[in-house]
Amino acid sequence: MAQTKTLSRGLRGTLGAFTAVVLVFIYVPLLLVLLNSFNTDNTFGWPPPGLTLHWWKVAWESQGARDALWTSVKVACAATVVALLLGTLAAMALRRTRFFGRNVVSLLIILPIALPGIVTGLAFQNEFSTILGIGLSLWTVIIAHATFCIVTVFNNVQARFQRLGTSFEQASMDLGAGRWTTYRLVTFPMLRSALLAGALLSFGLSFDEIVVTTFTASPHDQTLPLWILNNLFRPNQAPVVNVVAAVLVVLSAVPIYLAQRLSGSQAEAINIP
Amino acid sequence: MLDRRPGLRVGLLLTPPMLWLGVAYLGALAALLVTSLWTQDDFTGNIERIWTLDNFRQLFTVDVYRTITLRTIGIAALVTVVDAVLAFPIALYMAKVASPRTQRLLVIAVLTPLWASYLVKAYAWRGMLSADGPIAWIANPFGLDTPGYGLPAVIITLSYLWLPYMILPVYAGLERVPDSLLEASSDLGGGSWTTIRRVVLPMAFPALVAGSIFTFSLSLGDYITVQIVGGTSQLLGNVVYDNQGAANNLPFAAAVATVPIVVMVVYLALARRVGALEDL
Amino acid sequence: MRKTRSKTLAAVACAGVLALASACGTSSGGSDGGTKADADQGGFTAPDVPMQESIGDPEGQVNILAWPGYAEDGSTDKSIDWVTPFEKESGCQANVKYFDTSDQAVQLMKTGEYDVVSASGDATLRLIAGGDVAPVNTDLLTNYADIAPFLKDQKFNSVDGQMYGVPHGWGANLLMYNKDVVKPAPTSWGAVFDDASTYAGKVTAYDSPIYIADAALYLMATQPDLGIEDPYALDQDQLAAAVDLLKAQKGNVSEYWSNYLKEVAAFKSGDSVIGTTWQVIASTIGDSVAAVLPEEGSTGWSDTWMISSEAKNPNCGYLWMDYITSPEAQAQVAEYFGEAPANTKACDLTTDTSFCDTYHAEDSDFASQIHYWTTPISQCLDGRTDTECTDYGDWTTAWTEIKG
Numbered sequence: 001m002a003q004t005k006t007l008s009r010g011l012r013g014t015l016g017a018f019t020a021v022v023l024v025f026i027y028v029p030l031l032l033v034l035l036n037s038f039n040t041d042n043t044f045g046w047p048p049p050g051l052t053l054h055w056w057k058v059a060w061e062s063q064g065a066r067d068a069l070w071t072s073v074k075v076a077c078a079a080t081v082v083a084l085l086l087g088t089l090a091a092m093a094l095r096r097t098r099f100f101g102r103n104v105v106s107l108l109i110i111l112p113i114a115l116p117g118i119v120t121g122l123a124f125q126n127e128f129s130t131i132l133g134i135g136l137s138l139w140t141v142i143i144a145h146a147t148f149c150i151v152t153v154f155n156n157v158q159a160r161f162q163r164l165g166t167s168f169e170q171a172s173m174d175l176g177a178g179r180w181t182t183y184r185l186v187t188f189p190m191l192r193s194a195l196l197a198g199a200l201l202s203f204g205l206s207f208d209e210i211v212v213t214t215f216t217a218s219p220h221d222q223t224l225p226l227w228i229l230n231n232l233f234r235p236n237q238a239p240v241v242n243v244v245a246a247v248l249v250v251l252s253a254v255p256i257y258l259a260q261r262l263s264g265s266q267a268e269a270i271n272i273p
Numbered sequence: 274m275l276d277r278r279p280g281l282r283v284g285l286l287l288t289p290p291m292l293w294l295g296v297a298y299l300g301a302l303a304a305l306l307v308t309s310l311w312t313q314d315d316f317t318g319n320i321e322r323i324w325t326l327d328n329f330r331q332l333f334t335v336d337v338y339r340t341i342t343l344r345t346i347g348i349a350a351l352v353t354v355v356d357a358v359l360a361f362p363i364a365l366y367m368a369k370v371a372s373p374r375t376q377r378l379l380v381i382a383v384l385t386p387l388w389a390s391y392l393v394k395a396y397a398w399r400g401m402l403s404a405d406g407p408i409a410w411i412a413n414p415f416g417l418d419t420p421g422y423g424l425p426a427v428i429i430t431l432s433y434l435w436l437p438y439m440i441l442p443v444y445a446g447l448e449r450v451p452d453s454l455l456e457a458s459s460d461l462g463g464g465s466w467t468t469i470r471r472v473v474l475p476m477a478f479p480a481l482v483a484g485s486i487f488t489f490s491l492s493l494g495d496y497i498t499v500q501i502v503g504g505t506s507q508l509l510g511n512v513v514y515d516n517q518g519a520a521n522n523l524p525f526a527a528a529v530a531t532v533p534i535v536v537m538v539v540y541l542a543l544a545r546r547v548g549a550l551e552d553l
Numbered sequence: 554m555r556k557t558r559s560k561t562l563a564a565v566a567c568a569g570v571l572a573l574a575s576a577c578g579t580s581s582g583g584s585d586g587g588t589k590a591d592a593d594q595g596g597f598t599a600p601d602v603p604m605q606e607s608i609g610d611p612e613g614q615v616n617i618l619a620w621p622g623y624a625e626d627g628s629t630d631k632s633i634d635w636v637t638p639f640e641k642e643s644g645c646q647a648n649v650k651y652f653d654t655s656d657q658a659v660q661l662m663k664t665g666e667y668d669v670v671s672a673s674g675d676a677t678l679r680l681i682a683g684g685d686v687a688p689v690n691t692d693l694l695t696n697y698a699d700i701a702p703f704l705k706d707q708k709f710n711s712v713d714g715q716m717y718g719v720p721h722g723w724g725a726n727l728l729m730y731n732k733d734v735v736k737p738a739p740t741s742w743g744a745v746f747d748d749a750s751t752y753a754g755k756v757t758a759y760d761s762p763i764y765i766a767d768a769a770l771y772l773m774a775t776q777p778d779l780g781i782e783d784p785y786a787l788d789q790d791q792l793a794a795a796v797d798l799l800k801a802q803k804g805n806v807s808e809y810w811s812n813y814l815k816e817v818a819a820f821k822s823g824d825s826v827i828g829t830t831w832q833v834i835a836s837t838i839g840d841s842v843a844a845v846l847p848e849e850g851s852t853g854w855s856d857t858w859m860i861s862s863e864a865k866n867p868n869c870g871y872l873w874m875d876y877i878t879s880p881e882a883q884a885q886v887a888e889y890f891g892e893a894p895a896n897t898k899a900c901d902l903t904t905d906t907s908f909c910d911t912y913h914a915e916d917s918d919f920a921s922q923i924h925y926w927t928t929p930i931s932q933c934l935d936g937r938t939d940t941e942c943t944d945y946g947d948w949t950t951a952w953t954e955i956k957g
Contacts (some may be wrong), residue, residue, distance in 0.1 A: 007369060007455070008465040015366040019379070022363050022436075025385055029397040029433065032407065033389065036400070046398050046407055060425050083698065086290040093286035105287065107541065108294050115537050116494020118510045122517060124300035130523065131304045134605040147298050150290065153793075208391055211494065215517075228392050232622060237629065238396075238814050247504050250424045254390030259410035313946070316918075337954045396814075405822030422808050422824065501762070501815070504808040507956045515949055522946055 030249060038241035044238070059243035068227035075138065076206040077225055079145035083202045084195060086146070087153025093163050112148040120148060121215030128216070136218040144216045145206040152205060153198035161195035200256070300536070304505075313477045328528035332434035338512070342532055346511040348428060349492035353439075353485045355432040360484065368447035369455070383440050384513050391434060395501045398430040400504060420503035430502050431492050437456040438491070439484035446480025447473070450518065489540060509533060563623065563934040567802045599712045600684035603863045608693050608871045609784045612771060614646040615869035618670040619663055620856070623721070624649045635885045639790040639876045641816065643837035645869035661679070662686070663861035667914050668870035669723055673856050674709040674925045681717050686713045688833035696878045699898045707771055709925065712856045720855035720895035724760065724912070725853035726767065727844040729830035731820060742771040742847045744856055746798055748803040757819060757828030758802065760809030762952035763810040763926060768795040768802075768854050770924060774849040785927050798957045809956070813837075814840055832912050833891020846913075854892075879882060887912070 006013075040050035059065060060201065092107060094102055112120055124144045128134055172182040210225040217226060228244065231237035312325050332338050367379045386394070398404050402419050408420040418428055450473060458468040496510030509532060517526035562941060581871055582644065584865055589775060617624050626649055627634030636647045644878050650667065652658045662670055669717045672680055680686040691697040704720035706712075724917035730739055746768065747757050755788070769784035783886050810816040813834060819825040819837050835844035858877060860870045876882055883899035893914035901911035913919040927934070933942040943951075 009380075011465040011469075012366075012370045014369055015362050018362040019366045022359055023382060025359075025433070026436065028407075029394060029401060030386060030389055032400060033393055033398050041821075044396075044401060046403065046405055046410065046822075058630055061631045063631075067628065081296075086293055087306065090290040091285050093283045102349070103289070103545070108299070109290070110486075110541070111293070112298055114490050114541055116533045118494040118496060119302075119305075119533055120298075120514050122513060122523075122526060122530050123298075123305040125517075126308050126523060126527065127297075127301035127304045128306060130353060143297060144525075147294065150294070199453070208388065210497070212392055225390055225392065228390050228546075231629065232392060232396065232812065232814050240630075241390075241393060246388045249385055249389045253381060254383055256384045259500055331950075335950070335954070338956060339957065341953075357830060398660055399815075399818070403822040404824045405819065505803055505806050505956060507953070515953065522949065525946075 008260035009251050019083050020060045020247035023097060028186040033242050033249075034246045037239060037246050039239060039242075042239050044242075055239040055243050059240045059247075062240060063239070064222075064227060064231075065224075065244055068222045068224045070137070071222060072207055073226040075141050075145060077144045078198050079149050080202040082142070083149035083153045085200055086199060088157050088191070090150070090197065091157035093159060094158065095166075100105075109151050109154050111218045118215075120144065121212040124212070125215040136216060136221075137219075138221045140211055140216045140218075141223070145209060148201035148209075148212070149205055152201040152216045153195065156198035156201075157191055158225070160191055164190055182212050196258075199256075290415050294445040294458075300548070301551070305527045305530060308524055309531060313522050313524050313525045314524050326450060328525045332528050332532075335421045338529070339511060341507060341509055342362040344424075344506075346536060348424065348431070348508065349489045351434065352431045352492045355428065356436050356439040356488045357443075357481050358430070359436060360443050361474075361481065362438050364443035364447050365469075366475075367444050367448075368544065371441060380401070380444075383437050387437050390497055392497065393496050394434060396427070398433065399501050404427050421462060422502050424503070425505050426504070427499055427506065427508075432488075434498065434524075435488040435491050439481075442484040442487075443480045446477050446483070450476045479547050482547050486540065486544055488532075490537055493536060525550075573791050574700070574805055579625045582782055599681050599688075599715075599717075602684055602687045603722060604688040604690050604715075605693065605871065606690065606862075609868045609870045611643055612866040613869070613871060614645065614648060615669065615866045616667045616871050617647055618658060618667040619649055619651060620671050621651045621675075623671045623856075623886060625886075625889065633885075633889055635877075639873065639882070643869065643872040643876065643906050645866070645872055647873065648658050657661075658687070659683075660932055661765060665861065665865075667861055667864045668864040669858055669860050669873055671856050672718065672859050673854060675928050677718065677857055677859065678708045680859060681712060684862055686717055687862040687864070688717055688908045689719060689860060689874070691716050691719070694719060694875045694878065696875055696880070696896055696898075699880065699896045700878065701895055701915065701917070701920075703920045704895050705854065707855070709855065709927070718859035719874050721856045721858050721878065721891065721893040722883075722895055722921075723850045723853065723855035723920070723925075724831055724833075724892040725834060725846060725919070726829050727835065727851060729820070729828060729835050729842050729844040730845050731823070731842055733841065734823075734826045739772045739827070739847070740842065740845065742767065742774070742849050744847075746771050747775075749802050749941060753805040755824070756802065756805045756810060756827040757810050757816065758799075758806055759829050760811040761853060763791070763852075764829070765795050765799065765948050765951060766924065766926075766929075768798045770852060770895065771849055772798065782937075783935035784924050784938070785929045786942050787929065787935075788940045788942055796909035796951050796955055800957075802953060803957070807814035814901055817889040836891070836911060846919060847896050850924060853923035855923075884908075887914075 035048065037046045037055055038051040038053070039048040040052045040054075087109075090105065121144070124140065124147075125136070128140050129138060134140075134146050163215060165268060168186050169182050172186045173179075177185065207218065208225060209223075210229065213223055213226060214229075222230070224244070231241050281365055284481070298339055309328050310326065312321050312323050312327060326437075363383075367376055367383075371379060394498075401408050402422065404419060404421065406419060420429070454476075455468055455471060458472045463471065494510050496508060496514045499506060499508050499511060509529065513526045513529045516522045516529065559730070570572060624636055624647070625633045626636035626647065632727060636649060639645070640647055646690050647746070652661060655673050657681050658672060660671055661677050662680055663683070670686075671682070672686075704723065706714060706716065707720075709722065710873070728739060728742060728744065730744070732738075732753070735744070744751075744756065745756055759767070765787075766784040769781055769791065771786055772779055772791070773781040776794070779794055781789050782786065785797060808815075808819065810819065810825075810828070813831075816825070816830060816834050818829075820834075820842055830844055834845055835842055836945050858874045860867065860874065864870050878896050880896055880898035880902050883894040883896040884902035884904075887894035887899060888903055888905065888908060891912075893909070893912040897915045900914055903909065905911075908917060929943060929945050929948055931941050931944045935941065
C-alpha cells in the first residue's frame with residue numbers, strides 16, 4: 001500500500017520534512033503541558049522558575065480526579081454500548097438496500113456530530129428540562145453522548161460491509177445455516193475489528209466531550225473534562241490538571257495501538273466519523 | 274420470511290436507531306426551534322409559551338449579531354483551509370510514502386493528542402502565545418513577536434485542536450487511491466506534481482470535504498477557545514452561551530442556535546453533492 | 554470554581570421577587586451598607602415560615618448545597634478539608650453538592666432535598682420570598698456574635714430585622730495595576746475608562762454583563778447629570794451612557810477575563826497591566842501589582858448560609874451553619890477561597906497573619922463603599938417609579954454589542 005515509487009524523490013523528501021514540521025507543531029504544546037506539570041509556578045510562568053514533583057503527588061492523592069475519571073469511563077462505556085447497538089443496526093439496514101429514505105437516514109446519523117456541540121447540548125437541555133421536565137442526570141449525559149457516537153460505529157461497520165460484500169454469508173446460508181447461526185458464526189466475526197474500532201472512537205469522543213456535557217450534566221455529575229474545567233478555576237489546581245492531561249496522553253496510546261492491531265486496514269481503524 | 278420481505282427487514286433493523294435519532298434528537302432540535310418562538314418573562318425569568326418572532330427580529334435587526342455571524346463563519350472557513358493545507362501533505366506522506374511501520378507510528382502520533390483534554394491544550398496555547406511565552410521567547414531575538422491574544426490566536430488554536438479530525442479522513446481517502454493509478458499517471462509522462470494535481474487531489478477531494486465538515490462545524494460552535502485566547506473577541510457560540518447560561522434567556526439562545534444549524538445544513542447539502550458524505 | 558462568570562451572571566430570576574418587593578415597598582430604615590442596591594424592601598412580607606427554637610439531637614447527616622470552594626471535603630486536595638472535622642465533631646455526615654450558578658442553587662433548593670445553602674446576594678431574596686428558606690434563629694448560633702456587624706441585618710439577608718441566614722464571606726472588585734508600569738498609582742476608575750488609552754492594549758476588564766455596573770458606578774461619580782443613583786438601576790439613557798463608555802474602553806482592552814487563572818497569568822506575563830480584580834488574584838501575583846479601592850467605591854459580592862424551610866435535617870443544618878461560621882472554619886475557607894471572612898475572630902487564625910488586613914475583613918468603611926452584585930430588573934431598584942429600568946436581558950444584549 002505504501003511506498004509508491006511514482007512520486008519523485010524530491011517530493012517524497014519534501015513531504016517527509018513537512019510531516020516532521022507538523023508533528024513538531026502538534027507536540028510542542030503537549031510538551032509544554034508536560035513541562036508545566038513540573039512547573040513550580042502554579043500559573044505556568046515561562047520559563048519555569050523551578051521544577052517540582054509536588055503536583056504529581058497532589059494529583060495522585062486527588063479523590064476528585066479519580067471520581068471524575070470513573071464517571072467519565074462510565075458515561076463513555078454506556079454511550080459506546082448504545083452506539084454499538086444502534087450503529088450496527090443502522091449499518092445492517094442500509095447494507096444491501098437502496099431505498100428512498102437512505103440518504104435521509106445517513107444524514108440523520110451524521111447530523112449530531114456535524115452540528116456544533118453547543119446546538120446539540122442546548123437542544124438536549126431544552127428537551128429534558130423545559131419540554132419534558134425531567135431533571136438532568138448522568139443518564140441525560142449518556143443519551144446525548146450516545147447520539148453523536150452512533151456515527152462512529154455506523155461508519156466503521158458500513159465500510160467493512162462495503163469491503164467484504166455478502167458472499168461469505170450467502171455461502172453459509174447455502175450450506176444450510178440459519179440466519180442467526182450465520183450472523184453468529186460469519187457476520188459477527190467479520191465485523192469484530194470494525195466494531196472495536198468504532199467503539200474506541202466512540203469512547204474517545206465521549207471521554208473528552210465538554211460542551212454537550214456542560215449543558216446536559218446535573219450540578220453533581222462531574223466528568224473528567226468538567227472536573228478539569230472546575231479545577232482550572234480553583235486556586236493552585238491548574239498544574240494538577242496538567243498532570244492529569246499528561247497521564248491521559250500516555251495512557252491513550254494503549255487503546256489506539258490496540259485498535260490498530262486488531263483492525264485489518266490502517267485507514268479503517270481510524271475511520272473517524 | 275425476512276428474506277422475502279426486504280422492506281420489513283430494513284424496517285425492523287432501522288426502527289431502534291431511527292426512534293433514537295428521530296425522536297430523541299430531531300425531537301430535541303424541533304423543540305429548540307419551538308422554544309425560539311417563545312418568549313421569556315423578564316419579570317419572573319420564566320419561559321412563557323406565547324408565540325412570537327421577536328427573537329428572530331432581534332437577531333436580524335441588531336447589527337452586532339450579523340457581524341458576529343459573519344466573523345464566525347469566516348473563522349470556521351479559515352480554520353478549515355489551514356487544516357486542509359496542513360493535513361494534505363502529511364496524509365499523503367502517511368498513505369503513499371511511509372513504510373507500514375512508520376505509517377502505524379504516524380497514525381498513533383496523530384491520534385494521541387486527541388486524548389489530551391481540549392481545555393488543557395487550549396490553555397497550553399494561551400501559554401505559548403503569551404507576551405512572555407515560548408513563542409515570544411524564540412521570536413523576539415529575530416525581531417518578531419507573538420501574535421498575542423485575538424482572532425489570529427483563535428485561528429491558530431482551533432486549527433491545532435481540530436487538525437487530527439482533518440488528517441484522518443484525508444489519510445483514509447488517500448489510502449483508497451490505488452497505487453496503480455499513480456503509476457499509470459507516471460507512465461503517461463505525468464510528473465509528480467502533475468500526478469498530485471491531476472490525479473491525487475481530485476480523488477482526495479471528497480475526503481477533504483468530509484474532514485472539513487468536522488473542522489468547520491467544530492469551529493462554528495466553539496466558545497471556550499475564544500474565551501481563553503480570543504482577547505476581546507466573541508463568536509456565535511459565546512452569544513448562545515451568554516444568553517443561555519448567564520442571562521437564562523433560553524428562547525433567544527435557541528434563536529441564535531438556529532444560525533449554525535442553517536449554516537451546517539447548507540454545508541452538508543453542498544458536501545453531499547461532491548459525494549463527501551460517503552467518505553465520512 | 555471561583556466566582557466564575559456564570560455565578561455573577563445567572564442572577565436574572567430574582568428579578569420577579571425584587572420587583573415585587575420594591576413595588577410594594579415602603580421606606581426602610583438606613584443600614585450601614587447603605588450604598589447597596591437601594592431597593593425598598595422594607596414592606597416586603599416574607600411567607601410565614603416558622604423559625605427553629607432549639608437544636609435537638611443531630612439527625613446523623615446534612616445535605617449541603619455550596620459554591621465550589623465553600624465546603625471542601627478533601628476530595629480535590631487532601632490537605633484542603635474542613636468538612637471532615639465537622640463530621641467528627643457533630644456526628645452529622647455531610648453530603649456536599651456544588652452548584653455553578655445562583656439559578657441552579659434556587660432550583661435545587663426548591664426540591665427540598667437540601668438542608669443548607671450558601672446563597673449569594675442575587676439568590677437570597679428569591680429564596681426568602683419563595684418560602685424556600687426559613688428565618689434563622691441566631692440565638693442558637695454560638696458564633697453569630699462574632700460576625701462583623703456591618704454584615705448583619707442587610708437588605709439581602711434579612712426582612713424586618715429578622716435574619717434569614719448567617720453571613721459567610723464577602724469581597725470587592727478592586728482596581729489592580731502593575732506597579733512597574735502604571736505610574737503614578739491610580740486612585741480612580743478613570744484609569745481604566747477615560748484614561749485607558751495611556752495603557753492601550755494592556756487594560757483588562759471582567760467578562761460579564763454585570764461589569765456594566767462598574768461603568769455605571771464611575772459615571773455616577775463623574776457625570777452627575779445622568780442621575781444614576783444605583784449602578785444596578787439604569788434607565789435606557791443611563792445604560793446607553795455606560796455602553797458608550799465601555800465601547801470606548803474596548804479599544805484599549807487586551808482581553809476580558811472571566812476566571813482566576815486567566816487574569817493571574819495575564820498580569821504575570823505583562824499581557825495586562827491594569828484592570829478590575831479580586832484581592833485573591835492580586836495576592837497570588839504578589840508584589841509586582843497593587844490592588845486598590847478607588848475613590849468612586851466598587852462593586853462586590855456577599856454570601857450567606859441559609860437553611861431550607863423543608864429541611865429534613867434541621868439540627869445538623871444548624872450545627873453546620875454554626876460550624877462554618879466558626880473562627881477555625883472561616884479562616885480556612887477565607888484563605889482557600891480568597892475573600893473576607895464574616896467572622897472577624899477568624900483573623901487571629903489565618904496562616905497569613907495579615908490576611909484580614911489585606912482583605913479589609915474588619916473595615917466597615919471599606920465595606921460601606923461596596924455596591925454588592927444584584928440583578929438589574931425593569932422595576933428600578935433605586936425606587937424610581939416614573940421610568941422603566943433596563944433588565945439583565947438588556948444588559949446581556951448591550952454586553953454583546955460592546956464586545957462587537
